[in-house]
Amino acid sequence: MACKGLYTCRLQHQHPIAADVTRMAPSRGLGPVHALRRLPAGRGGFRAFASFTKTLADPKNKLQRYVSSSDDPYLNLSIEDHILSRSPPDSTVLFLYVNRPCVVIGRNQNPWTEVNLGLLDAARPAVDLVRRRSGGGAVFHDQGNLNWSITCPRNDFTRDRHAEMVVRALRKLGVERARVNARHDIVLDQGLEERASDPGDTHRTPYTGDDGTLPQPLKVSGSAYKLTRLRALHHATTLLCSPNLHSIPQYLRSPAKKHIQAQGVESVSSPVANIGLAISPFQQCLLHEFAEMHAAVGKAHVVTTVGQDHLNVPDIKKGYDEMRSREWMWSQTPRFDLLLDKPNDIGIEMNVHHGIIKSLVLKRARLSPKSQEGLRAALLEQKLQDIDRWSTHLQTRIGSLDDRTLAIAKRLEELLPMPKLIGS
Template sequence: MGPSPSFEAISRRLISLSSSTSSIRTHHINTLRISRTTSPKRHFTQNLLRPLQIYRSTSTDPYINLSIEHHLLQRSHPDSTILFLYTNRPCIVIGRNQSPWLEVNLRALADGLPPSDSKPNNYAQPISLVRRRSGGGAVFHDHGNANWSVICPPAIFTRDLHADMVARALRERLGVPTARVNGRHDIVIDVDVDGTDAHATKTFKISGSAYKLTRTRALHHGTCLLSSPNLSRVGKLLRSPAEGFIKARGVESVRSPIRNVGIKGDEFAEAVLAEFRAMYGGGDISHDGEVVVTEEQALANNDVVSGVRELASADWVFGQTPLFTFSTEPTEEDPRPRPDVGYKLREGFRAHLVARHGEIQSVNIRGFSGTEASATVDADTPALTSALVNQRLHHTTDWRRTLEEATRAPVDPNVGEFLNEMFGIRPSVDGKNASVAQMVEQIISDTPLGKFLAQKQPQE
């Protein structure tokens, strides 16, 4: 990973984005399928005052899709009800109040997925890391997963209302008789475990839910696993190597066995649309009311762009992390026995670290020398502590170097390597490591969104 502009630099560029998007508007007006307007100023937002609205995004960028959704949440008429359907390229989406260091295997994320079958090449498919604005736990998305989202007035909102709508679509329109909403507001199905016993079934989650409630609106969005080829990889991606060492405030994910429901994306979308119409529209809402939003259209909207800017910033993805404690020893707050640290670390090695918003608040590392000269090493602990406090975990590029620079005492390189693994920093062959923030930024900059953002940077 070569040198690349920081998240802050990209954010600064984005801040400078003004309404000067007219060139894009005129360019992509040809791609409007449903919006029959010829005025470049009227985009997919022209329907925001209608009582019922249906949108489908053709973008597979998770930052863009979540920002379109947020725009609809913020700007639609408070009495309107909206259905929004979209699919994302491979990404991990964590909840608003979660820790990426606890929820995600950041090194596995950086490795990406094996090359796609449909586009055979030598490259791994990158996986984006996204923090959404709604609550709940971490999920994996890819092209085989459909996302559905309903925005409605608070007065009709319940947590099950629209999960039931999707479950109904699955049962009554798509031939999935066991689809139902469970006590966690997830949609589950029963699957025969094997052919030997006709009655032996196991329950699998196919859809998860999360909610965002504002002063005037309620948003419920959910996933639905249709035909993901990556299910066997999800468990590893959503398991942090630091899980056994971290106690976090905020929200921890609940693991559930997952399964594809085996339906095509178009069929699922049509069935959910039909169910939504049956629920709210009667015969009033026809296909004409459905708006297809392209990526270009979305990025011509300044609200969407500023939403993307926020979601794609390291300050949001990592800096929004609630306070957590990393400790190699059981503590009063987190008395779990700790996993074996595995490395050839000295017997007396101990690390205790508290981070708030990804920034180290307090840290105590002892026994970090590979030698037995413990007296001199531990005497240097205060120097190490003061050098590390206020350092941000997501901007740390290599703990081996960080520790060497922080103390004059000898440091066991295995200690740095252990901390690199714990906090998701991937070793690199050329000796230059990238921070996790740079890693996520690099994945964005390789996408069309990244190119759009780069084009939009001010002339220097």
């Protein structure tokens, strides 16, 4: 099957992309987050949720394909984890899904350093905050982004293998500038000069520049991974036609980052762009490319649609509830130190471990002994997830607050806000 001639949002890949580029740099203003109409899921037979796990776990099903009809990020990531835990050890499974607007951070990341939580809280309920179970960096999802997920035997896993599959699908749709880069991401080359290139080389295009040359390629897909004893999960974004492209860096830039020394994984910022394809044709091409790539394993069974009804699967519901909990979002945060001890700041140092304040040092805080004692009593061993607002919490624990303590509460509110999560 050739995937040519299918509808695209805007196919402009014979020339460098300019209009749909955003960089991780300041921009002027922040418009509303846009939600596109949810596109239909892939065609194919429907398996009732009651038989989903049975079909998934059947040893005869070496090659499986699933498409989600839901845009709930908590559900889609829980289905994905169910696929990882229940699919046969020697099977390979493709799962495609589109999420509503959300910021998704890696399992070992600090939300206060990776996300502008104040901005996200102001956007509620338009933008969700999600902590996934795999590692990697923070990303923004919306209905202009297709997420692809491959679960395969661990011995078959490489960081490039299925990214190369996605590049082949993109090129069949005319995106000849797409390639896999040295970081295992998918980028669009922006070179002006066309050079000789092997069409089968998924790591180079006719527009690939020499190392260090400009213009810089634009990132359109970033990956994350999770490895178990026998299985590997590789999932990634694909920026196709996001209407929120220029808002993404504002959500992924934290005002608290420069004040925090943190353990865990730090995101790497890159200039990003839309590919310019509609989701439906790319989805269909990717489903075919997956089946073609793994034809030696066996025939891929009919594309199965999964969705909201699959919350009736107990393991999926358990994972779904966990991902929406405050404990999962905040208590998974690696140890970090908040340092506000510069002369023009409030003069405190705070150590937080698993979302609990473990130490508090007051430097130049200019507080009375009574206020210092009250502040320590109110904050030490306190779970951050239980603080809706810092001023309210301190007033409840201490009583009336003097001006200096109010200033401390205001500063902590700026840097360590606690957005309400869906269902919390």
